Amino acid sequence: MFRYRTRGRSLATRGAKPARTQAQVSKTVKVNGDARVLAICVDSMSLDFARAHLGRLPALRTLLTADGALKELTSPADRLTASVWVSFATGAQPGAHGHYYPFQWDQEAMAFSRVSSPDWRARLPVEPFWHDLARRGVKTVAFDPGTPNDAASAPHTEIINWSYQSSGAASASDPALLAELRRRFGRRPIGKEVPVPKTLAQSRRIRDDLIRSIEAKAEAALWLMAREDWRFFLTAFYEIHRAGHNLLVVGGDFGSEADPDALLAVYEAQDRALGRILEGAADANTTVIFFSLHGMEPNRAQDHFLAPLLARLSGAWVAHREGAPAPARPENLMARLRAAVPAHIQYSLAYLLGEHVQDWVVNRALTGGADWSRTPVFRYASGGEGYLRLNIKGRERQGCLDRDEVPGFVTWLKERLCEIRLPDSGGPLVRAIYDARDLYPGERAEYLPDLIIDYAPDEPAHAISSPAIGRLDAHLDTGRGGNHCGAAFMIVAGPGRTHAATAEVRDIHDMRTFIESLLFDQSCAARAAAESMPARSDA
Template sequence: MGQKAKVLMIGIDAADQRLIRLWARDGLLPTFKILLEQATWGITTNPIGFYVGAVWPSFSTGLSPVRHGRYCYTQLGPGSYKTFKTQVTDVKGEPFWKTLSDAGRRVGIVDVPKTFLTPNLNGIQIVDWGTHDPDFIGQLYTYPETLAADIENQFGRDPVGDCNTISRTVEGYRQFRDDLIHRIETKTALSKHFLNQGNWDLFLTVFSESHCVGHQCWNLHDPHHPKHQSDIVQLIGDPLLAVYQALDKAVGELVAEVDPETPVFILASHGMGPHYDGTFLLDDILCRLENIGVSAAKQQFAKALNTNLEEVAGLSWFLKPLKQLVWKPLRDRFWRSDKPFRKAMAEPDASRRKCFTVPNNDVYGAIRVNLVGREPKGQIHPGAEYDRFCEQLTHDLTEIVNLDTGKPLVKQVLRTADLYQGECLDTFPDLLIEWNREKPIQRVSSQKIGVLEKTFAGVRTGDHQPNGMFFAINSAMPPGQLENVVSVTDFAPTIAELLNVVLPDVDGQSILERHS
């Protein structure tokens, strides 16, 4: 058999670069320890303000989010105050492996998150066998289509499923950890199976278990987290470390499968840390700044709805199984961002406001100005009035203090138009709020808003950090750390260059051009 792959790339979704370096230094991740000592490596940057939802579409297309259009699982509809659930097929631009395929290169693509199936590919593609938060949980898509049945017969289905619904008990956490490790081992076997078919120009596979464990188990990893449970950690250890060690082993095994001279890239996409942010407070803050009150009737209805549902779920002992099996997963999934029925019933009408919040995951808050000529019932005129409004709002937000730390709630307020230019800019938030995330946010205050107290209602204890890291072997770049950071959009043109294919009109630049 000939060369297995001309280029091998391994992705690790939301594996925190600080933990990788820390545990590698301590000898707990031997593969990454060797990579740090012998490979080229560097820090990667992701789309500012939008990286949680845009990192993988930007990786796949080589485009910034305002060009491919995807930044969140739910986005504001054009010319509307309503949001819609985004699908991977909404992403504009072509994944770079389609361009490679069209140029005659043979590609194997396995579980790249937030991407869609590419028809008529010169090779194979597996979508959502085992990824974090797919559009349709439990749905496997492949090209060719007949591949799905073969994969399920040989490797089974995703053993993890929706990680937001795990049982947060000793046994629940233990089972979750073990299922994640089992999925890593199965993904490794699956990847080896197809890699060993050989003659790939590019073989690309992505692991997502670090993403799942980071969201759900950060409180077990971090002894300073307010929800830390040392008793559970004593019994099962740190689930993050266990999953990272399984990933370390998987990377080592896959690298060992290819010829010693094969270029290999390993990307840890973005980071993870404690889920401390103020996004769940932002709409209340904006209402207070505009002196908009939520009607008492709507508040009472929302409160009654929530209370009555809780009471129905816990009527008596004979309904406990129903509560555990049906109500609790629904509550955890739909209440986790404090956005469901309560918000729908209590939220002031966006069309009557000067600005309003829009979805953007949780790491950065996002604000849309109700702009005349863009929104159906705009309140603020473009130009000088818009600038004055944004400046005043920025000042008001940066005046707010986290009462539990005495420090500003907001690190900075960014204007999206100062960061990005592209055809989708008009549908994006106007302002991005970077929170001071060093401590939990529950009680905030300023002269304009008074004291606002609220507790984050979600189940996730970990959330994302902006930077990732990468490693390169046999890339013609010198070993050691690169001085300059690398954009996630740079990998598409880099791989294309290694395969003598030009990617037209992308935002990224080949890493090889700058560092060889």
């Protein structure tokens, strides 16, 4: 059943933290001696790809075959791919924390903005569990976690967005430390990603740049590990993520040109870095957790159809409601311009234009030309997923749908979407459509997409058709051969490998209680039970 909140009620919840991030836990839990935890995330690593090339990845092979306990985990990335870091950091599902993408919808502004901006940080605050660890006396270093909080307020050593997949300003608990890091290892080694098709020469530069970026991150991590006194050290690499998007060679025409071994070369560089870090951390007290919060697979995105098909369906609905043909929607000039500008020019412009200009361009491409009074549904910004938002009066500032229209419209929309076929094969475009609030209930579920489309084709299609929309021809032009999937995992090595709590980790949001169990003498189940109890009052 579809549920929504009005604008007024939505605003009333702003600034409230999910219950899990403010858990009231006894401070008398016994600290587990000299236990240390080194958590290394390699973002979006494909475990299947790595397993297929273990002969070229000796450090990972040792972890998998000798030293480590492997746990394959579930993750919200099978529906909300970019929600994983906040889910891991808070130990909560997306409906509780409200984060699904770095560029989210603001219903008051009727525009998209970055969740790392001060306004969004105030609206959807994120307090990672390692902040609580630090307050409880665990000396902590968090180096480039993929969370949108401001590191300046962290109660421990923290650096955010130094060399991260998404763009944005770096922040640190100690500005002098960030300045020293930049002086030693570079300002942003990973650089920017530009989602356009790459030539072979561009892909080779990306490969070489990512290898250098991995080396810089490894050197910086080792420097911080030696410089700081720590019991919990978290770091993350994003180069495998970037490489999976751009260097995965696929059979279709939607990927970028790349050498057959380009992706493996980046995995080999990551493996060398892993070996160096493991060697630098080896001692009897340190548990190593090597993990990825989601995976990578050949791209199945179909979002190149979303804007035109939603425009046609919206027009059909409005015409039915008003009893007259809907006026033609003004052309989205920015979207047309982006489609017309050659990929190599877009690639160059992305490095010249500032972030604010890029955000304005993306907003205009997504919403330009919209007559909100005749737009009952629109697409969310995404990495290729099918995220839809209903334009509801009383929730959106310029709403279209009356409250009593919503159930009927949702039923009608789902029926029309499920009618769409691929002309060449006759197969469906849509496998299923999910109500996000049913999948991820919670006090911040209103910030998620309303509907999530699960696409049926195994690769981007070139044409779709149905009685309601006619025929649409389009081509995915992001240059991404790979995209995300929900295949998460962790490998535990060292003394924590045989900890009883290891067996209790099934999803990425369980990793919070697992890490706390290693640092404090308490099982995952006991800690989760303690967190679920209401706070006691001594008054």
